[in-house]
Structure formats: structure tokens, C-alpha cells
Amino acid sequence: MELLAQVLAWFGDPAHWQGTDGIPTRVLEHVEASGLSVLVAATLALPLGLAVGHTGRGAFLVGSIANLGRALPSFALLLMLIPIAVNLRLDFSTWPILGAMVLLAIPPMLTNAYAGIRAVDRDLVEAARGMGLSGLQVLLRLELPLATPVIVTGARLAAVQVVATYTLGAVAGGGGLGRYIYDGFATQDTARMVAGATLVALLAIATDVAFGGVARLTAPRGATARRSLAPPAGEPGAA
Template sequence: MTDLFSQLAAWLTSAGQWAGPEGIAQRLLEHVEYSLLSTLVAALIALPIGLFIGHTGRGAFLAINLSGFGRALPTVGIVTLVFLVSGLSMTPVYISLVALAIPAIVTNTYAGMAAVEADAKDAARGMGMTGLQSLWRVEIPLAAPLIMTGVRLATVQVIATATIAAYVSFGGLGRYIFDGLAQRDLTQVLGGAVLVAALAVAVDLILAGIHRILFRHRLT
């Protein structure tokens, strides 16, 4: 075990391991690129849906259940299925990662909107705000912390799952896990796993920091 840890330490700290087109720096960059793009696209799709059902209260049952269904979809299954149609491209990876991120953002956005007190909305109406004004000035600001939590959850899930890109020959930190497993190079597998975990934790801490700064005046 100590042997393995010293091998792991050597693997992680060797300069040669970090440089070059197959080095850790490049893999890390690819991983961040896949994750960021997927979360961004997912947010663009999921936020309007969550806001709409939260604001109008319509379609909540359908959307929440569809989200639950989305969470249950096996990512590897989606990747293989889309791959057979799209061929060798990043499309299957992006589709499955976006599908993974949407449910967390939709449900949290909806939950945030649903938690806005009816009194606050009534007050907004009473002040003469239109529905849209009430949404932008009252409901979204009040729901923002929960919405942000949803985005954070989704981001961490996507980072952990973006290793799937390596399954269909692409890069990212999953490359080390898939190659290491097939070639029985356990140091490489563990190195990849540690890097993915470290990246997920680091990004979550950064988002937590942003969360704090944004909502520091809140009581909740």
C-alpha cells in the first residue's frame, strides 16, 4: 500500500507526466473543457424550464418526473447508443453529459421558485409589477441560492462523469482510468481517479466561494 502511494506520488509529480500532448496538463484542460461546455449547455436548457414551471406552477409534475427519469438513465448506455448513430465524435459524450446535468438544475430551480413565499409574490403584484417583473425582481433573486446549488451539483456530477469521454477514444482525465485498467497499470488508474476527484472538489469549492460572495447579505 505504501508502495502504491509512493508510485502514485511519483506519477503525479514527475515533470514528464505533466507535459506534452498526452500529459496531465493537456488532459486536465480537456476535462475542464468537456465539463464546462456540457454544464453551460445544460444550464441554458434547464434554467428556462425550471423558471417557467416554478413561476407558473404548470407542468411541474411532468418536469420533475422527467428529471427523475433523466437521473436514472445510465450514462454509458446513452453514450453507446448515440455513438452508433453519430459515429466517432464528441456528440455522444456531450449529449450524455448534458442529459446528466439537466435534472439537477431543473429540480433545484423549481424547488427554489416554489419556496418563494406567496406573500412576496402578492406584494409584488400589489406594487403593480407585471408577471415578468415579479419574476426578475422578486422570485429569481429569492430563489437564486437554491438555483446556484443546483448548478453546483450538476457541475460536480458532470466533472466526475466526463471520464466517459475516454470510453469513446477521446481525452480528459478518464484516459488514464480507461487505459490504466485495460493495461493493468494501477498507478495510472489511481492517478487519474485522484485528479478527477481533486478537480471536482476544487471546482465545488470555487463555486461555493462565489455562492458566498453573491449571497453574503442573505439571512438563509
């Protein structure tokens, strides 16, 4: 209980709410870097997932990327990218963690984009074809809207994982909420460490809730959403 009082006192200290190491700055850094990673991953993963789902070719590739993503932990990726960044004379407190986060976000978005398109009723696709729609029209007007809930679920999984895992960037000297955990650990400041861990957990939950809202807004109107294919749980928290 003494620790709880210390943590509450830490949050109550106005000094922790301003400046470059203040809570608003750290939260913003965390959200910005996570958002950027998910956006970059989406521009890579979604077109590929849609194309493979639409054509049915390359399913093996999607499966392999998903499996590799699960087997290669983000912490290992982060550390592996550091010597490469050093060799390329890039800032190793920024780029390796962003690279690791992009690679973390790709598998869930890729597999869900693929699974979402594949789950669209083949009879509907045949009917659309019969009505004279081209392949691209079938994809954009039929498959994509029906697959949207599953695709949003993939983005949700990716975003929550990235927000949770970006914490590890502090190990390489990056910013974000991981700084409180890492610096608190290094200086044996338990209150700071616990406050950081709490903030990260809250931000991850807030991300999940926000995407839940996006999911409701983007659910296809009229068409009864098919049973959404949430894939088996992937990587928890930070890996």
C-alpha cells in the same frame, strides 16, 4: 505502500506534465468539456425551470424529467448515443459524451430552478403584484434573486456530477482525465490508473469548493436567505 511510492513517482515524472497526454492538457480538456456541458444544460434547464416555477404549470414535466434522469445512467446514455453519432457521421469520441453530460446536468438544474421559485413566499409575490409589478417583473426582481441560492446549488450538483462522470468519455476514446484511468487499466499500469482516479476525485472536490464560493458571492443581500431547499441526493459520482 509500494503502490503509493509508484503513484508519487508517476506524479513526479516531468514527462507526465507536458504534451498532449500531460496533466495540464488533460485537466484543461476535462474542465472545458464539463464547463461547456453545464452551460448548454443551463441554457435549456433554467428558463424552463423558472417558467414552470413562476406559472406553476408543468410541474409534472419537471418531476418526470428528474426521475428519468435518475433512472437513465450516463454510461448507458453515452453508449446509446454512439451508434447515433456513427449514423450521423459525427466524431463518436466527442459528441456522445457531451450529449450524455448535457442530459446529466439538466435534471438537478431544472428541479432546483423550479423548487427555488416555488419556495418564494407567496405573500411576497402577492405584495409585489399589489405594487403593480408585471409577471415578468415579479420573476426577475423578486423570485429570481430570492431563488438564487437554490439555483446555484442545482448548478453545483450538476457541475460536480459532470466533472465526475466525464471520466467515462475515455471509454469512447475521448480526452480528459478518464484517459489515465482507461489507458492505465488497459496497459495494467496501476500507478497511472490510480493517479488518474486521484486527479478526477480532486477535480470534483475542487469544483464543489469553487461553487461553494459562487454560492456565497451570489447569496441575496439584505434578504435573509430562506432555508435553502437542497433536493434529496441525486446521482453520486459517475453513473
